[in-house]
Amino acid sequence: IKAIHPLTNKNIPVWIGNFVLLDYGTGVVMGVPGHDQRDFEFASKYNLDITQVISSGDDSALPIINKGKLINSEVYDDLSSDEASLKIINQLKSDNLGEGLIQFRLRDWGVSRQRYWGCPIPVIYEDGEAKLVDEKDLPVKLPDLPDNSAPIPLSQNKDFYNLSPEIQRETDTFDTFMDSSWYYARFTSADNEAEIFDENTKYWLPVDLYIGGIEHAILHLLYSRFFHKALRDMDMVEGNEPFKKLLTQGMVLKDGAKMSKSKGNTVDPQSYIEKYGADTVRLYMMFTAPPEQSLEWSESSVEGASRFIKKVYNLVIDKTFISIKESNQFSKEEIDLRRKTHTTLKKVTNDFESRFSFNTAIASIMELLNAIPEDFKKNNAPDSKKFCLNESIIIILKTLNPIAPHISEFLWNHFDTDKLMGPIESSWPKVQENLLEISEFELVIQINGKLRGKVLVDINLEQNEIEKIAKNVENVSSNLVGKDIKKSIYIKGKIINFVI
Incomplete structure (x- = not known):
């Protein structure tokens, strides 16, 4: 059996495959073995022709399932996948062979629940005919339960549903998603008893950040977007989306598996809080993995977090x-510490505000703590060093405060005994951009990608001057004797690589 290709008019074979679903679409699909895994496996098994029609840049192995530019496609060559799709649809429409269709995979939502808890559905049945409850009779409230009574389904409460011999209430309650899918909007005007939304709603929406587990991203996020768009169409809220950004946090694992009472692999955080303190447990969980990834619980790592907090404590x-x-003249060592301090502040601020990368923020604070020279900590250190140490302590405690609030606030109050700086949460420190500029850096020198030396050089030198300095480094010069340098690759402020 063969079919005629609607665009090329070529005869193409028809195959029966168990992965093509009869009840999905028309039950017939166009096989593209070069760009679909199942089609590729089918074609490979039965030795069918496999033609590549999309190039993604890396064409080393088929199938290529990413979008790219079309090849081997006659008039559609060099078009992007999206451009080609539109052009093909338009061609089929002009030839009266088909038209574009947006296919949604949404299913009907059964919103009723047969239980006591929930919002009663505001429907009555009058002589068997369903009618909405009059607005003056809203809201329909759940009936009070007798003392010490378990929740009784509304269908078992005749006093609730029998309004008269001819009129009965609906006894189902709404799915809780009917309530929780729009609470974010009502929160903005919760104290307004006259209107559901008001000017505060316009000010606060959309929500800046939605945080939840992956199961919420699938269900609650879907329902919330549905409600928001419905409310938008009713001119009750503004904007197309309820949330600006989504963060789905990972799970805490034990022995490689999700914690579960049935598996007996749960960890009681209270015992760790009593042993190490809440700050240690919080810092450990935020440091061990990015928030969107799963975390493997490890007691030895908890001890590592505890040691870091003790190190901060001992410093302050x-x-x-x-x-x-502030001195007008700082030594190189003092400038280096100030630069490290403000580089840390800038990175932590960005990690908190933009990347939600708390583990790398903590790592930066740890690096700063380790970078403080011992002689800066001495009581008889000169004022310039004490100034630099104060600056580092302030930024360590302030950047650590969102993660370990108890110990950081305790140490802050101890450090600022005379209350000269205000509460720790009163302000976020500002980065001094001028301190981030460097005059020299440690140049890494490689030959054919292998490290051969390091040297301090001026950041403003041109590449030819950098090359001269690098070639004069002893271990580098000895490895270049009698060799022709084919290419020099210089990344400013970082590295030079001689290719021989």
Whole structure:
């Protein structure tokens, strides 16, 4: 059996495959073995022709399932996948062979539940005919339960549903998603008893960040978007989307599996809080993995988080903040610490606000703590060093505060005994951009990708000057003797690689 291709008019074979569903679409699909995994496996098994018609840039192996540019497609060559789709649909429409169709996979939503808890469905049955409850009789409230009574389904409460011999109430309640799918909007005007939404709603929506488990992203997010678009169409809210950004957090695992009472692999956080403190447990969980990935629980890692907090404690506990005037002249070592401090602040701020990458933020704070020279911590250190240390302590405690609020606030109050700086949460420190600029850097020198040396150089030198300095480094020069340099690759402020 063969079919005629509607665009090329070529005869193409018809095959029967168990992965083509009779009840999906028309029950017939166009096989594209070069760009569909199941089609590829079918064609490979039965030795069918496999023609590549899309190039994605990396064409080393078929099937290529990503979008790209069309090849081997006659008049559609060099078009993007999306451009080609539109052009093909328009051609089929002009030839009266078909038209474009947007196919939704949404199913009907059964919103009724046969239970006591929930919002009663505002429907009555008058002589068997369903009618909406009059607005003056809204809301329909759940009946009170007798003392010490378990929840009784409404269908078993005749006093609730029998309004008269001819009129009965609906006894089902709404799915709880009917309530929770729009609470984010009502929260903005919760104190308004006259209107469901008001000017505050316009100000606060859309929500900046939606945080939830992946199961919420599938269900609650879907329903919330449905409600929001319905409310928008009714001119009750503005904007097309209820949330600007979605963050789905991972799960906590134990022994490689999701924690479950039935598996007996749960961890009681209270015992760890009593042993290490809540800050340690919180810091461990945020440091061990990015928030969107799963976390494998490890007691040894909890101890590592505890050691870090103790190190911060030991740094600050014997210090008292004294206001010191900023020096006009800092040593190189002092400038290096100030640069590290403000580089850390800039990175942590970005990790918190834009990337939600709390683990890398904590790692940066750890690096800053380790970068403080020992002589800066001495009581007899000069004022310029004490100024730099104060700056580092302030930024360590302030950036640590969202993650470990108890210990950071305790140490802040201890450090700022005279209350010269205000509460720890009163302000977020500002990055001094001028301190981020460097005059010199450690140049990494490679030959054919292998490390051969390092040297401090001026950041403003041109590549030819960098090359001269790098070639004069002892281990580099000895490895270049008698060799022709084919190419020099220089990444400013980082590395130079000689290809020989």
